[in-house]
Amino acid sequence: ETGVTQTPRHLVMGMTNKKSLKCEQHLGHNAMYWYKQSAKKPLELMFVYNFKEQTENNSVPSRFSPECPNSSHLFLHLHTLQPEDSALYLCASSQDSPGLAGVRTQYFGPGTRLLVL
Amino acid sequence: QKEVEQNSGPLSVPEGAIASLNCTYSDRGSQSFFWYRQYSGKSPELIMFIYSNGDKEDGRFTAQLNKASQYVSLLIRDSQPSDSATYLCAVNMVKAAGNKLTFGGGTRVLVKP
Numbered sequence: 001e002t003g004v005t006q007t008p009r010h011l012v013m014g015m016t017n018k019k020s021l022k023c024e025q026h027l028g029h030n031a032m033y034w035y036k037q038s039a040k041k042p043l044e045l046m047f048v049y050n051f052k053e054q055t056e057n058n059s060v061p062s063r064f065s066p067e068c069p070n071s072s073h074l075f076l077h078l079h080t081l082q083p084e085d086s087a088l089y090l091c092a093s094s095q096d097s098p099g100l101a102g103v104r105t106q107y108f109g110p111g112t113r114l115l116v117l
Numbered sequence: 118q119k120e121v122e123q124n125s126g127p128l129s130v131p132e133g134a135i136a137s138l139n140c141t142y143s144d145r146g147s148q149s150f151f152w153y154r155q156y157s158g159k160s161p162e163l164i165m166f167i168y169s170n171g172d173k174e175d176g177r178f179t180a181q182l183n184k185a186s187q188y189v190s191l192l193i194r195d196s197q198p199s200d201s202a203t204y205l206c207a208v209n210m211v212k213a214a215g216n217k218l219t220f221g222g223g224t225r226v227l228v229k230p
Binding site: 043045056088090107109111 | 121149151153158159160161162163166205207209217218219220221222223
């Protein structure tokens with residue numbers, strides 16, 4: 001257990017459905033991330049939130065919509081997805097402390113395995 | 118050139134031997150470097166990080182960093198079958214704002230009894 005939880009762990013949805021992924025961190029961190037991991041591809045950063053503010057959107061299609069209501073919770077809202085969006089979606093968190101000279105370790109949740117039919 | 122590059126493997130290692138994994142990165146100003154282990158179907162878990170040139174040891178794991186050569190490696194001593202996994206190298210690049218990590222594609226390690 002890393003202190004980062006994700007629900008649901010598995011999700012099957014049709015292309016016309018709307019669903020949301022949830023992430024919660026219990027580590028007191030102030031930065032949270034969404035990553036996508038497809039088969040045989042490197043981890044792809046999707047979004048970064050720092051102190052609830054989005055600081056990075058890595059050219060992610062608008063059918064993925066993140067929400068960060070506070071520093072402990074992060075959501076990824078999904079709508080009109082495509083089959084190629086099927087992947088493992090990982091949430092991570094870290095503590096952004098400028099005094100640590102760039103060492104900002106990210107801790108991952110267990111992931112949500114998404115299948116789009 | 119990929120920003121963070123790893124040999125995809127698989128790297129086959131006899132039980133008890135040393136597994137040596139390599140990672141190169143493109144941004145010379147990168148500050149900190151991480152090794153994660155990922156078992157099939159699971160999420161990445163941190164093994165260790167390094168940010169100073171030289172070696173850093175933690176149990177059976179040793180990370181080695183050479184910023185001049187833009188190279189970071191991971192040694193696994195006395196490899197066990199439970200070490201069979203994909204090992205991800207991640208780099209915190211200077212050009213990236215805040216906490217962005219860039220990951221390599223991972224090296225798959227197989228430890229054979």
